[in-house]
Amino acid sequence: MSTTVAVYRSVYTEDRFRQSFGTENKPGPRRQSVREQLSERCRCSGSAWVHLFKQRVPIFTWLPKYRWKKCILGDTVAGLTVGILHIPQGMAFALLTSVAPIYGLYTSFIPVVLYMLFGTGRHVSTGTFAVVSLMTGSVVEQMVPTPPHLNSSSPEAAEFEAQRIGVASAVALLSGIMMLSMFGLQLGFLSTYLSEPIVKAFTSAAAFHVTISQLQSMLGLRLPRHTGPFSLFKTLASVIGNLPDTNMAEFLISLVCLAVLVPVKEVNMRFRQRLRTPIPVEILTVIIATGVTYASSLDSTYDIQIVGHIPAGFPSAHMPAVHVWPEVAGDTVAITSVGYAVSVSLAMIYADKHGYTIHPNQELLAHGVSNTVSSFFTCFPSSATLATTNILESAGGFTQLSGLFTSLVVLIVLLLIGPLFYFLPKAVLACINVTSLRQMFLQFQDLPELWRVSRMDFVVWLVTWLSVVVLNVDMGLAIGVVFSMMSVICRTQRAGCSVLGRASDTEIYRPLENHNKCSEVPGVKILTYNGPIYYGNRSFFKQDMSRLLGLSPEKIRSREKARKALEKREREAVNTVERGVAYTSFASENDLFKSDTAESEVQAVLMDCSSVIFVDIAGARLFIQMCIECQKVGIRIYLANCNEGVLKILTSSGLMDYMNPQHIFVTIHDAVMYIEHQKEKPPENPPTIWV
Numbered sequence: 001m002s003t004t005v006a007v008y009r010s011v012y013t014e015d016r017f018r019q020s021f022g023t024e025n026k027p028g029p030r031r032q033s034v035r036e037q038l039s040e041r042c043r044c045s046g047s048a049w050v051h052l053f054k055q056r057v058p059i060f061t062w063l064p065k066y067r068w069k070k071c072i073l074g075d076t077v078a079g080l081t082v083g084i085l086h087i088p089q090g091m092a093f094a095l096l097t098s099v100a101p102i103y104g105l106y107t108s109f110i111p112v113v114l115y116m117l118f119g120t121g122r123h124v125s126t127g128t129f130a131v132v133s134l135m136t137g138s139v140v141e142q143m144v145p146t147p148p149h150l151n152s153s154s155p156e157a158a159e160f161e162a163q164r165i166g167v168a169s170a171v172a173l174l175s176g177i178m179m180l181s182m183f184g185l186q187l188g189f190l191s192t193y194l195s196e197p198i199v200k201a202f203t204s205a206a207a208f209h210v211t212i213s214q215l216q217s218m219l220g221l222r223l224p225r226h227t228g229p230f231s232l233f234k235t236l237a238s239v240i241g242n243l244p245d246t247n248m249a250e251f252l253i254s255l256v257c258l259a260v261l262v263p264v265k266e267v268n269m270r271f272r273q274r275l276r277t278p279i280p281v282e283i284l285t286v287i288i289a290t291g292v293t294y295a296s297s298l299d300s301t302y303d304i305q306i307v308g309h310i311p312a313g314f315p316s317a318h319m320p321a322v323h324v325w326p327e328v329a330g331d332t333v334a335i336t337s338v339g340y341a342v343s344v345s346l347a348m349i350y351a352d353k354h355g356y357t358i359h360p361n362q363e364l365l366a367h368g369v370s371n372t373v374s375s376f377f378t379c380f381p382s383s384a385t386l387a388t389t390n391i392l393e394s395a396g397g398f399t400q401l402s403g404l405f406t407s408l409v410v411l412i413v414l415l416l417i418g419p420l421f422y423f424l425p426k427a428v429l430a431c432i433n434v435t436s437l438r439q440m441f442l443q444f445q446d447l448p449e450l451w452r453v454s455r456m457d458f459v460v461w462l463v464t465w466l467s468v469v470v471l472n473v474d475m476g477l478a479i480g481v482v483f484s485m486m487s488v489i490c491r492t493q494r495a496g497c498s499v500l501g502r503a504s505d506t507e508i509y510r511p512l513e514n515h516n517k518c519s520e521v522p523g524v525k526i527l528t529y530n531g532p533i534y535y536g537n538r539s540f541f542k543q544d545m546s547r548l549l550g551l552s553p554e555k556i557r558s559r560e561k562a563r564k565a566l567e568k569r570e571r572e573a574v575n576t577v578e579r580g581v582a583y584t585s586f587a588s589e590n591d592l593f594k595s596d597t598a599e600s601e602v603q604a605v606l607m608d609c610s611s612v613i614f615v616d617i618a619g620a621r622l623f624i625q626m627c628i629e630c631q632k633v634g635i636r637i638y639l640a641n642c643n644e645g646v647l648k649i650l651t652s653s654g655l656m657d658y659m660n661p662q663h664i665f666v667t668i669h670d671a672v673m674y675i676e677h678q679k680e681k682p683p684e685n686p687p688t689i690w691v
Contacts (some may be wrong), residue, residue, distance in 0.1 A: 007507070010670040011665070011670045011673050011674050011677075012665065012666040012670050013094065013641065013661075013662050013663075013664060013665050013666070013670070014647065014664045014665065014666060015662065015664075015672075017666045021239075021654065024190070025365060029425070032346060033137045034146075042194035042389070055362075056118070056362070057117060057118060058116075058117075058118065058119070058120055058362070058399065058400075059116065059117050066399065066401065067664070068418050069238060069401055070398070071398035071401070072393075072401075073395055073396075073403075074396035074398050075244045075397055075398055075401045075402040075405065076382070076390075076402075076405050077276070077277055077395055078277075078392050078393075078395035078396050078397030078402045078405075078627070079217060079392075079394055079397065079401075079403065079404060079405025079408075079409075080399075080405050080406075080409055081124050081277045081278065081280070081391060081392075081401035081412055082388045082392045082396045082402070082406045083394070083406040083409025084280045084282075084283045084409060085280065085282060085283070085387070085388055085389065085391060085659050086105075086108040086112075086127055086128075086406060086409070086410055087105065087108070087282075087283055087286070087409070087410065087413050087438075088282040088283055088285070088286045088429065088432050089104075089108075089127075089128060089385075089387070089388070089432060089436060090104035090105045090107060090108035090127065090128050090410070090596050091104045091105065091286075091307065091424070091434045092104070092427055092429035092430070092432040092436070093107075093128035093129070093130055093133040093433065094107075094133070094380075095217065095379045095426065095429055095430065095433070096130060096133035096136075096137050096210060096213065096214075096407075096433060097128075097133045097134075097136045097137045097140060097168055098137040098140040098141055098225065099140065099161070099164050099168055100148075100165070100308075100310075100427070101307050101310065101381065101421075101424075102109035102310045102311060102418065103165055103168070103378055103380060103669050104128050104380075105310075105413060105414055105418065106315045106374070106377060106378055106379045106414070107127060107128050107374065107379040107380055107408060108127040108410050109369070109407050109410040109414065110315075110373065110374040110377055111126045111127060111370040111371070111374050111379065111382040111550055112125075112126055112127055112403045112406050112410070113403065113404075113407050114366070114369055114370040114373055114374070114617075115366050115367070115370055115400070115403060116400045116401070116404060116407075118362070118365055118369050118370075118404035118653075119347075119352065119362075119363065119365070119366040119367075119400060120279070120347070120357075120358050120359050120362050120363060120366070120402070121343075121346070121347035121351065121358060121384070122350070122351075122354070122356065122398065122399045122400055123347075123350040123354065123389060123392055123393040123397055124343065124346055124347050124350070124396075124400075125384065125388035125389045125391075125392045125402075125406070126367075126370065126382055126383065126384050126385070127175060127382055127383055127385055127388065128380075128382060128385065129339070129382070129383045129384070129385045129386070129546070130207070130210050130385075130433065130436060130437060131203055131206040131207075131210070131338060131473070132335060132338060132339050132342075132381050132382070133204075133380065133381075134206060134209055134210050134213065134473060135331065135334065135335045135338065135473050136168055136171055136172075136335060136380050137213075137225070137472060138227045138331070138472070138473070138474075139167065139168075139171055139230075139332075139335075140164050140167050140168050141225045141227050142227050142228075143167045143327065143328065144160065144163045144164045144167055145224070146160075146224060147160065147224070161184065161380065163264070163308045163321070164450065165378050166320055166321035166381070167321050167322070167324055167328070168380035168381075169318070169320035169376075169378055169379065170280070170320040170321045170322055170324050170325060170328065170375070170381070170639070171328055171331070171332050171335060171376045171380065171381055172320070172371045172372075172373060172374060172375035172379055172380050172381045173320045173322065173371070173372045173375035174322075174325055174328065174329065174332045175335055175339065175372075175381050176330050176335045176338045176367075176368045176369070176370070176371030176372030176375060177368070177372060178332065178333070178368075179336060179340060179364045179365075179367050179368030180364070180365065180368035180369070180372065180532040181427025182340075182364050182368075182636075183361055183362075183364035183365045183368055186361055187361075187362055188344075188359075188360030188361035188362075188363065189360065189362070190691055192420060193481060193484075193485070194337065194341035194345075194481065195457075195460070195484055195651065196345070197450065197457045197458075197461040197464070197484075198460060198461075198464050198477075198480045198481060198484055199341055199342065199345055199689055200377055200443045200446065200466075201441045201443075201460070201461040201462070201464035201465040201468070201480065201482060202338070202343070202464055202468055202473075202476070202477050203263075203386070203443070204440050204441065204444065204465060205442045205464070205465045205467075205468030205469045205473075205476065206440070206468060206473050207440035207441055208232060208469055209231070209232055209468075209469075209473060210433060210434070210437055211434050211437065212232050212235050212236050212239075213235060214224070214430040214431075214433050214434050215235075215236075215239045216235075216238075216239055217238065217426050217427055217429070217430035218250070218251070218254040218427050218430045218431060218434075219243070219247065219249075219250065219251055219254070220246060220247025220249070220250030220251060220303075220304070220305065220427065221239065221242050221245060221246065221247070223235075223239065223544055224238075226238065227472075228641075229470075229471045229472050229475065230470065230471070231472055232469060232470075233470075244412045244648050247302065247303065247304065248610070249302035249303075249304055249493055250302075250304055250305070250425065250427040252430065253289065253298075253304070253427045254427045254431055256319060256382065256428065257285055257427070257431035258431055258434075258435065259563055260281065261281055261282070261285060261431060261432065261435040263387065264279050264281040265281065265435055265438060267279065268281075269438075273616070274365050275632070276395070276396070276518075277395050278391055278394070282432050285428060285431075285432070286421065286428060286432075287319045287525055288423055289424060289425055289428045290420070290421055290422075290423050290424045290609065292423075293306065293423040293424070293425055294423040295502050297423075298425070299423060304425050304427070305425065305426040305427070306422065306423050306424060306425055306426065307421055307422065307423075307424040307425075307426060307429070308422060309419070309422060310418040310419050310421055310422060311418070311479045312414065312415060312416065312419050313414065313415060313677055314411075314414065314415070315378050315379075315414075316375050316377070316378075317377055318376065318377075318378055319376070320376070320593060330474075331348075331474055332474070332497055333463045334474035334475055334477055334478070334623075335381055336381075337477070337649070338383075338473075338477060339362065339367065339381060339382070339383035340363070340367060340383070341482060342357070342383055342386070342601060343363060343367055343383045343384035344360055344363050344383060345361060345391050346384045346386065347384065350389070350393055351642075352436065358556075364595040365487060367382075367542045370382055372396065377563065380437055383632070386439050388434050388441070389437065390439070424457050425568075431475055438656045440499075448463065448525070456487055456491065459487070459582070460480065460483060460484045463479070463480060463483045464476065464479070464483070464484075466478030467479040467480055467483075468480070489536060492529075492532055492534075492536065492537055493531075493536055493540055494537075494540065494541075495529060495611075496529075496530055496531075496544065497527055497528070497529045497530075497531045497541065497544035497545060497548060498511040498512070498513065498527070498528050499511065499512050499513075499525065499526065499527060500512070500518075500522075500526040500527070500528055500608060500668070501518030501519050501520050501521075501526075502518055502519060502521055502672070503515070503518050503649075504518075504519070507668075508668070509526060509608070509668050510546075511528070515647075520544045521672055521675075521676070523601070523602065523603040523604060523675075524602070524603070524604045524605075524606055524672060524675055525548065525549060525602045525604070525605050525606070526606045526608060526668060526672070527545065527548060527605065527606070527607055527608065527610060528607075528608035529541060529544075529607075529608075529609075529611060529612055530611045531611065531612070531613075531672075532612060532613050532614045532615065532616075533612055533614075533615045533616075533619030533622065534614070534615065534616040534618060534619050535616060535618035535619070538619055538622045541619075541622065542622060542625075545626055549602060549605060549630075549635070550602075551629055551630070551633065554633050555633065556629055556633055560632040560633065594654075601634060603634070603636070604635065604636045604637075604675050605630055605635055605636070605637050605638065606638040606639075606640060606668065606671050606672065606675070607637065607638065607639050607640070608640055608641055608668055609639055609640065609641050609642040609643070610641035611645055612641075612643075612646055613643070614645060614646065615645075615646050615649050615650060616649070617649070617653060618651075619649075620649050620650050620653035620655065621653065623655055624653065624654065624655055624658055625648060627655065627658045627659050628658055631658070632633075636663065637659055637663065638664070638665065638666075638671045638674075638675065639659075639662045639663065639664045639665070639671075640665045640666070640667055640668045640670065640671045641666070641667060641668065647664070681689050
């Protein structure tokens with residue numbers, strides 16, 4: 001490139017630049033009393049109420065602008081397709097929650113309607129989700145364990161089922177209240193702590209828990225469900241130990257279902273661009289399996305576990321078992337975090353793809369209302385789901401109106417068709433559970449790219465995955481989040497300090513380790529630190545500074561002793577009192593260059609603060625300490641590229657008592673020109689920059 005840049009201007013310190021280009025200080029408004037502030041905040045006009053209502057219930061914003069000709073066909077087809085998929089998946093995920101399949105249908109209906117009213121994700125499909133159902137099922141099993149030799153047709157079984165759904169509904173209610181509380185506190189930003197590697201590793205590991213937990217249903221084994229740490233290995237060992245008791249009829253049913261579901265799902269995935277709607281293989285499998293079981297009386301002939309009675313009609317309102325809240329509060333926090341993180345992540349992915357905006361706090365309100373209201377109608381916790389969201393988008397859905405058609409399909413099943421699934425084998429639902437996890441298992445394909453791009457994120461992924469698999473879902477998630485945050489802290493602690501050199505005939509300064517053709521300014525050590533300076537890394541910062549400047553304690557003592565001896569000789573040589581004042585930190589600038597040190601020794605240190613995003617009180621005190629140590633050996637400290645926050649904290653901490661305020665510059669080159677000017681010209685002549 002032949003383009004050149006020529007600059008001719010005065011050197012700017014921070015004070016001089018602020019005087020020339022800063023904002024004038026204007027008198028602030030009169031300070032209001034607390035009563036006046038409350039009165040102003042509580043005052044609201046009619047238009048403001050309408051705006052707030054539309055903001056909190058988004059359907060009244062987007063529905064009047066709905067483009068019927070363009071969107072209605074896509075929303076109808078996508079909604080009906082997802083509704084058909086919700087039926088088998090809702091019943092299947094109810095088994096993961098350790099409740100009757102009918103409650104999965106309820107959870108696939110009410111939250112869908114509520115999210116359509118309050119949600120901002122146009123392509124988000126809510127309902128039952130495998131990971132959330134598995135976590136809820138662990139809580140249910142802990143609170144209401146399965147009694148031995150329970151007869152499914154006895155009155156005790158009905159009471160047992162009511163206790164279980166009471167606990168699951170209590171978890172949903174508490175989860176909804178937590179989300180509503182987070183919405184009130186505007187804590188939507190907390191979703192950022194669940195990074196993409198954590199979410200992907202967590203869901204991938206949870207898929208193993210789901211698969212292992214479904215083995216006993218696929219093999220026809222009646223085994224207790226294990227919970228807590230190492231539950232995956234306990235369940236696997238229990239299944240292997242009871243393999244001789246496998247029900248061969250249910251095993252064959254599982255093999256046939258897998259042989260049908262897996263290839264058809266692969267066809268749906270590979271040809272999703274050509275297929276207007278995916279082949280509804282799950283509902284077809286459910287219908288065929290139910291018909292075959294009924295016609296052949298497999299349940300009575302081969303002792304096959306079937307779904308049993310599914311009541312028809314809309315769910316009646318029941319109060320959840322809120323007395324279990326103290327025991328389930330910890331697990332509910334994990335369930336809430338996972339459900340919200342997955343929901344917001346999915347919403348943001350498709351929002352970025354289609355060019356619209358998601359509001360995380362509004363998503364908290366939407367899912368909080370969904371879980372709170374649905375819990376009173378015997379529903380367990382719900383969230384956005386991976387499989388149905390992907391199908392909703394690929395089937396041509398445009399807006400949240402697709403949820404209306406999804407809920408209509410489920411409602412028809414609840415009112416009319418539900419009892420017909422009486423003879424549906426539970427092994428079929430287990431196979432649907434396992435095959436629905438295909439996308440989660442495929443997330444292993446991201447590992448090579450993750451290793452190539454960021455090895456730290458790769459380690460976070462691996463630690464989270466191993467923690468979830470080895471320990472448990474909720475405990476593994478907590479370990480993954482803590483490890484991820486610790487990795488961030490470690491990276492800020494080891495940010496590293498570099499020496500900058502100047503590219504000849506330019507004002508450009510770059511680290512010498514990566515730019516060997518740049519050269520240091522004689523007598524000036526230019527340092528840059530690539531991270532914040534706070535209590536967690538102050539010792540590392542000091543070590544790097546001392547190493548690069550060669551400021552060992554012994555050298556500081558010897559240089560300070562030599563400097564004091566020189567000052568003493570100078571005082572003895574002066575005969576007048578006026579010429580006998582001791583050297584202070586604010587002596588003339590030329591005193592810096594009057595020492596008898598060698599030309600190659602460091603006479604000034606320039607700290608580039610462009611990468612220092614913040615400094616706390618411990619970091620500011622460290623700056624003061626470094627400034628004092630440098631003064632002891634006759635080295636001046638200069639700063640450049642300080643942001644307003646860093647400069648304010650350094651100034652408030654008293655750094656200016658040990659450093660000349662005129663030694664803080666706008667750029668590195670300003671400081672270098674100033675330092676070089678002090679070597680050659682008296683201070684009366686202001687330096688200029690000419691590049």
